[in-house]
Amino acid sequence: MTRTQLHNIPFDDLQVGMEATQTRVLHPDDLYVFANSSGNLNPMHLPKEDGDGDGAPEALAPPMWIASLVSALLGCELPGPGTVYRSQSLRFVSQAQAGDTLTVRVKLLEKAEGRRVRFATTVETQDGRPVLEGEAEVIAPARALSFDLSDLPGLILKDHEHFDRLLEAAAPLPPMRTAVVAPEEADALAGPILAARHTLIEPILVGEPTRIAAAAAAAGLDISGFEIVPAQDAKAAAAQAVALIHEGRAQALMKGHLHTDTFLGAILARDVGLRTGRRLSHVFVMDVPGLDHLLMVTDAAINIAPDLMEKADIVQNAIDLAHSLGLAEPRVGILSAIETVNPAIPSTLDAAILSKMADRGQITGGLVDGPLAMDNAVNLAAARTKGIQSLVAGRAEILVAPNMEAGNMLAKELTYLAHAQSAGIVLGARCPVILTSRADDDKSRLASCAVAVLHAARSGT
Known part of the structure; x- marks a missing residue:
């Protein structure tokens, strides 16, 4: 937990040999925050990226992030608030990764005129492996100070790890044959093709073939490997898609470029629809x-x-x-x-x-x-x-x-x-029905398909 009550030790009260330590777990989110604040987008330091092409993410701590832990200890504890940095020597002797617990130590080596103070600085991992060695020189505060920083603004990352887990859970399952109703615009076609590339669904494109082909051409999509079931208009496409469910040729429905009322009307049609109790x-x-x-x-x-x-x-x-x-x-x-x-x-x-x-x-x-x-x-x-x-x-x-x-x-x-x-x-309904929006991004479209696949696998629909 971040400390909100800070106190310092003024120059006159500092003594050679004083030490301070702080322990910090390197979370993956720390790497994203540093990347955004510093502009250092080196994939070697991003948790989900394979920066060197060896087939696995590295998630290495940027050296300057490790150095910032030393700055935090000096600025918050010894000497504490009011401290001003003059210089820092750094030797990075090994690397830390996301998940490591890092212990930061500073030890006061010398006091000099002008309130200058020299510290030995080290950072090591949970198993005692040194990561950083060096020295810092700071100007210590002249007087005792205390601060309440309880109103410090917090950060929320725009990460979507829950959807990542859904996609991981759905990945081993066989693709679900899905009747896509009237995919006759680029947006309506891009979603199911994207999901097919991720092996979540196997689309059956139900609609007017000429309009589907035009939508594919507009979006630069290759649909040559997908089955197309002809239907002259949206209403006929919805009815045909429902029939594919009854015939066992499809396991789910996905809405394309048609009005929701038309789409749901075919599902709710008495006798021929997909009603349940x-x-x-x-x-x-x-x-x-x-x-x-x-x-x-x-x-x-x-x-x-x-x-x-x-x-x-x-x-x-x-x-x-x-x-x-x-x-x-x-x-x-x-x-x-x-x-x-x-x-x-x-x-x-x-x-x-x-x-x-x-x-x-x-x-x-x-x-x-x-x-x-x-x-x-x-x-x-x-x-x-x-x-x-x-x-x-x-x-x-x-x-x-x-x-x-x-x-x-x-x-x-x-x-x-x-x-x-x-x-x-x-x-x-008798099968999962995937309802996406034109405003959805790729992650949302994939997640909708993953949710449908997981539900179908569990419920047996």
Whole structure:
């Protein structure tokens, strides 16, 4: 933990032989922060890059990052705040890698006129291997000083390691044959082709062949190796894709360049659609920087104003998906504006009933609690301030919105303000339904396919 209370030792109180030590674990995130702040983008120092072509990432600590640990010890502890550097000699005798625990030592060697102080400086790894040796000369502070830096701004990296893990989990699975409906624009075609390159899906392109070919040419994509099933328009393409599921020729659907209502209409068509006994619902699976787990938001795309029993299906769909993504007992927060039941706010009544339905086994596989306001659903301190005693409050992994408007705004706020990436999938049909947006980047498109592949593998659809 970063210290926020700093004290120094003024020049007159310093004595030759004084020492100070500090231990620091080199985290992969440290390497990204240094790369961004220094501009040193040498791949040898980036955790996921193979900088020398030997087939494995090096994740070496930049020498100047190691030297900065010496500066931190001198500036924060001995002599401490008020210290000014004059010079530093450095000998880098070995290298440190992400995961190493580094011990920094400084020892006072000499005091001189003008408050000049000379220190021996060393850094070594957890097994005693020296990494840095040298000497520093500083001007020590003249008087005792103390500082409270508790309001120092923090950093959140825009890393999406949770999606990386999803892609790693899906990689060993066989590609899922996926009917892509009306991929007749470059954006709609690029996603499934990208996923095919990553062996997540095996696309079947369902649509008007001339328009598909034009989209491929516009995007510079080679589609010669993919099956094309002709359909004259979007409605016919959606119906044909559903038929491929019934025939066993496809295992999943992906939306291309067509209106969502047309796409879902074919899935929901009576007798020939893909209905089950469960309400269809959409789930955003979100990788939010700074959050140590995936966050799921539902429903933000299909059910406009779901009633109580529809919400029960929405909750169960999300829990089932969470199981597929490795959460044995996901924590589900039913959102409202407040955390107490108030008949004037109908969503609080629904939330309370859904919680009781989970208690009675009508919703299974997860911990369900509500009503919860957003703050006490995701923040433990906020929940404790409100006196909420719950296994879910402050720890929610699934957020269930009271209606589509709230869910959609929440998901987009996380995307555009918190720099989250999102994957989209529709549940409740006979097969996974991949719903991507034209605004999605490559990682989001791949993650949507990975989520569908993992869910299909677990559920057997």
